[in-house]
Amino acid sequence: MEKSLKILVLYNETLDQVAEEHAKRQENLPFMDKSLPTPDEEFEEIALALRSKGHTAQIYNIEDNLETLIQKIETFKPDVVFNLMEIFRFIPKLESNVAGILSLLKVPYTGATPQVLRNCQDKVMVKRILGNNGIKTASFIVTQELISLKDTGLKLPLILKPAYEDSSVGIENASVIREEDKFILRLEYMLKRFLQPIIIEEFIEGRELNVAIFGYPKLHALPISEIDFSAMPPHLENIVSYEAKWDEEHEAYHKSVGVCPADLPKNIEKKAKQTALNAGRLMGINDYARVDMRLTPQGELYVLEVNPNPDLTEGAGFMRSAHAADYSFADALDLIVRLAFRKKFHQ
Ligand SMILES: Nc1ncnc2c1ncn2[C@@H]1O[C@H](COP(=O)(O)OP(=O)(O)O)[C@@H](O)[C@H]1O
Ligand SMILES: [Mg+2]
Incomplete structure (x- = not known):
């Protein structure tokens, strides 16, 4: 039996944003199969799964306030922070600095280091690094x-x-x-x-693949997930647009369906996994990430981006792949927490 840990599940949603999301979701109820969780519930599900693994877990919304965050860490004294921060003061670029604060406070945290978060946030930087190392990205x-x-x-x-x-x-x-x-x-x-x-x-015409990579010290590629656009009507592009990702009222949302494992020829599957691992290593990923790519009809792969700390909610690409590899939701989260411990030494 492994040691049970005290985990602070950290996220940042300003109250306005929470209210807005909630209102939007309420309005959209008739269009959904089941009601989507509010932001708090989403994080509470993660805490619940961690508790099912014997950990103590509490969710904490930063609400853009660093002073109270520091106080919280001093009083709660987490063994690990589960870092689900994606934005600060509505600026995605600032996300990495919060991981920097955790480093300065010497608290182990899940996922990528500030440097990796920052580099991957900059799509141009990613394309230059990958391109200079023999990984194709779109011109x-x-x-x-x-x-x-x-x-x-x-x-x-x-x-x-x-x-x-x-x-x-x-x-x-x-x-x-x-x-x-x-x-x-x-x-x-x-x-x-x-x-x-x-x-x-x-624009790279073709299929869209999400390749999750996971593990430490050795990264592994999980079964590949695909965004199936086959039901997308001709007037809509085969892309994961804002509407396709978030707007339950939009046709594109329902016509871009995540499928895992993707039905791929063996050689392409192998190449896609190798490409994801190479791209992840080049960007400094060493725990969990999702590499998105497009596959042309000629069998060429183009990396679109490397996502450190990808969305972990059920139904999103990373968890779809984790389940196909026989990790339950709780198993995957537990492993991510365990991987965070190495940072005690490597921050
Ligand atoms: N060069 C491209 N060719 C084809 N589709 C693309 C290309 N760039 C982006 N897309 C589409 O747009 C989506 C979002 O683009 P991406 O670069 O991943 O930005 P984000 O960080 O917002 O996810 C992709 O998932 C893909 O469907
Ligand atoms: Mg993307």
């Missing part, structure tokens, strides 16, 4: 000003995305540019709307 340029399609040197179709967002923020059907005359208007809109560099990238 791209990054711009902070209006430029013509010709000056990009890229070929249609393209996809335009904000450089520093995640969770499909800024990714809509209209992000995919198939006609020359749509390009400049979309770029103008993106620059104004997001006030950050915009990535202009060649």
Whole structure:
């Protein structure tokens, strides 16, 4: 029997955000098979699963307040913090700094180090590191000003995305540019709307694979999960747009279905797992992550991004793969907590 631990499950939702989410979900009830949990319940499910493994677990919402976070850590004295932070003051880029604070406080925490979180948040950085190490990513340029399609040197179709967002923020059907005359208007809109560099990238037609990697000291690839777009109607792009990911009222939400294990030829499956492991190692992942990629009809793989600390909720890519590898929800969370202990020495 392994030691039972005192775990603080840390997340950050400002109260307004919680209220807003809740209101939205209530409104959407008729469109859902079952009511989605409110943010608190989502984290409570994680705590509950950890308790089922014999741990003591408490959830804690930072609510953008560092002072009370530090007090909480001093009084609760967790053995491990389960780090589910994704945003700070509505800025995803600040997520990594909270892990930095945990490092400074010398509390072991789950998932990636601040450096890994920060590097992976920067999609351009990821593409440069992977590209320089023989891993294919879509050809791209990054711009902070209006430029013509010709000056990009890229070929249609393209996809335009904000450089520093995640969770499909800024990714809509209209992000995919198939006609020359749509390009400049979309770029103008993106620059104004997001006030950050915009990535202009060649659109990779094909299947979308999520490859979860897990373990320490040795990383393993779990069974591959696929986003099945086969039911997507012709007027919608085969992408995980914001609507496909979050909007239960939208057709794209219901027509992008996670399937695991993906039905893939053996050689492609092997190549995809190897690519994910290489990409993860290059980015410094050494516990759990999800590498998203596209597979062309010609069998080429392009990495879209490396997600450290990916969504752990039931139904999201990582857990789908974990279940296919025979980890229950609680087993996977328990292992993630155990992996965090090495950081006592490696932070
Ligand atoms: N170059 C591309 N080719 C095809 N689809 C893409 C490309 N870039 C992004 N997408 C689609 O947009 C989704 C979100 O893009 P991604 O780069 O993963 O951003 P996020 O961090 O918001 O998840 C992907 O899951 C994929 O469906
Ligand atoms: Mg993504």
